[in-house]
Amino acid sequence: xxxxxxxxxxxxxxxxxxxxxxxxxxxxxxxxxxxxxxxxxxxxxxxxxxxxxxxxxxxxxxxxxxxxxxxxxxxxxxxxxxxxxxxxxxxxxxxxxxxxxxxxxxxxxxxxxxxxxxxxxxxxxxxxxx
Amino acid sequence: xxxxxxxxxxxxxxxxxxxxxxxxxxxxxxxxxxxxxxxxxxxxxxxxxxxxxxxxxxxxxxxxxxxxxxxxxxxxxxxxxxxxxxxxxxxxxxxxxxxxxxxxxxxxxxxxxxxxxxxxxxxxxxxxxx
DNA sequence: CTCGAAATGAGAATCGTTGTCAAAAAGGCG
DNA sequence: CGCCTTTTTGACAACGATTCTCATTTCGAG
Ligand SMILES: [Zn+2]
Ligand SMILES: [Zn+2]
Ligand SMILES: [Zn+2]
Ligand SMILES: [Zn+2]
Numbered sequence: 120x121x122x123x124x125x126x127x128x129x130x131x132x133x134x135x136x137x138x139x140x141x142x143x144x145x146x147x148x149x150x151x152x153x154x155x156x157x158x159x160x161x162x163x164x165x166x167x168x169x170x171x172x173x174x175x176x177x178x179x180x181x182x183x184x185x186x187x188x189x190x191x192x193x194x195x196x197x198x199x200x201x202x203x204x205x206x207x208x209x210x211x212x213x214x215x216x217x218x219x220x221x222x223x224x225x226x227x228x229x230x231x232x233x234x235x236x237x238x239x240x241x242x243x244x245x246x247x248x249x
Numbered sequence: 250x251x252x253x254x255x256x257x258x259x260x261x262x263x264x265x266x267x268x269x270x271x272x273x274x275x276x277x278x279x280x281x282x283x284x285x286x287x288x289x290x291x292x293x294x295x296x297x298x299x300x301x302x303x304x305x306x307x308x309x310x311x312x313x314x315x316x317x318x319x320x321x322x323x324x325x326x327x328x329x330x331x332x333x334x335x336x337x338x339x340x341x342x343x344x345x346x347x348x349x350x351x352x353x354x355x356x357x358x359x360x361x362x363x364x365x366x367x368x369x370x371x372x373x374x375x376x377x378x379x
Numbered sequence: 380c381t382c383g384a385a386a387t388g389a390g391a392a393t394c395g396t397t398g399t400c401a402a403a404a405a406g407g408c409g
Numbered sequence: 410c411g412c413c414t415t416t417t418t419g420a421c422a423a424c425g426a427t428t429c430t431c432a433t434t435t436c437g438a439g
Contacts, residue, residue, distance in 0.1 A: 126405060126416055148395070162419035167396070187317040187426080188395065202359055213355050218348055222370050225343050229332055231372030238368040240352050242361030256385055256436060278426075292388035297427065317395080318426070385436075392429065403418070409411095 125172050130161045134169040135193070138179065143208040144190035144201075182239060202240045206247035213240070255302050260291045264299040265323070268309065273338040274320035274331075312369060332370045336377035343370070 125131065133154055138145065141153075151166045161169075170191050173179035180194040182201070195212065198219070202211040218238065226234040255261065263284055268275065271283075281296045291299075300321050303309035310324040312331070325342065328349070332341040348368065356364040 128404075128417065130418070146395085160419095164397080164420085165418055168417085183313045183315075183317055185313075187313055187319065189317065202356055202361060204361065211359050213359075215351050215355065218351055221345050221348055222368075225345065226332055226370055226372045229341050229343075230375030230378075231332060231334065231370075232378055234370060234372040236368065236370045238352075238366065240356055240361075240364060240366040242356045242364035245360030248360075248362055258386065258435075260387070276426090290388095294389085294428075295387055298386080381439090383436105383438100385434105387434070388432100390430090393427085395426090396424080398423070399421085401419100403416105405416075406414095408413090 125176075130165050131169045131172070133159045133161055134166055135173065135178075138170075138173075138191060139193045141192070143210055144180075144182065144192045144203070146188050146190050150191070182237070200238045200240065202242065204244035204247055205241050206243055209244050209246070255306075260295050261299045261302070263289045263291055264296055265303065265308075268300075268303075268321060269323045271322070273340055274312065274322045274333070276318050276320050280321070312367070330368045330370065332372065334374035334377055335371050336373055339374050339376070 134150060137150055137153055137157075141150075147163070147166050147170055150170070151161065151163045154161045154166070170179065170181075174181045174191070177196055178193065179191050180201075181189055181191050183189055192210065197214075199212045199214045200218075202213050203209070222236045223234055226232075264280060267280055267283055267287075271280075277293070277296050277300055280300070281291065281293045284291045284296070300309065300311075304311045304321070307326060308323065309321050310331075311319055311321050313319055322340065327344075329342045329344045330348075332343050333339070352366045353364055356362075
């Protein structure tokens, strides 16, 4: 399954750069609005297409909020998970080999193959604590 | 945090019973369609309200598909996670104290409090394997 | 039974996301 | 640089899931 390369454009670069300057998970709508504010107008459909391409390319992580909205973030490429402050949105990347091993073992025990998983941790960060 | 009790009705019972007869995660739209087929007409908005109430009451689990659709399932009440076949939807409840401990520890190390997490495992079950 | 509160349902409204398609831009080539 | 083919873009429509509205129905305490 070779991922078809994409022809580079100003719009894709703008989306990628904005996402790298944002440190938190950001929705497509927000990316679109920020680009518009910055004068770098990019069509909404194009923002969606750029984000999807980056997700498929593995340069961006995507997850769903509880409300079902997709949010995106430029991430390091190795497998990891996120610790997200539910007050301010601050995000920390975390890894845990033990968890990886556990999910694979549990799945194998039940006869499942081709296993993937999602794991997100939510809490209140030190700055936002009461 | 006292959960306000809900006045019992035929419609809520119908939703609850249908969900218990379904063994897999089911969308609100599907619940609505099945009830209609069965002659037990229930309004779509009411299906949504019943499902939300059950989620808040803790008698039903909800998770989001990759497409962002909310799917519901009657579940045992203790904390657990799901191993879901991405081909046929078969679902197994799993638990892992080690994972619970790990998420809490990681969060604490980063100064986060009031911690929760989501963890879902996806794979291909034995019956659906090639 | 009577009355006020809560739940329902039909449809409209909202919102994120995807599809459409003509116009614009990229890249290879002479 | 121009020419041509292919890809990308963007304004807007279409879509599907969910929520809102509000008149009507149902609940259940008294
Ligand atoms: Zn915070
Ligand atoms: Zn992992
Ligand atoms: Zn299966
Ligand atoms: Zn857990």
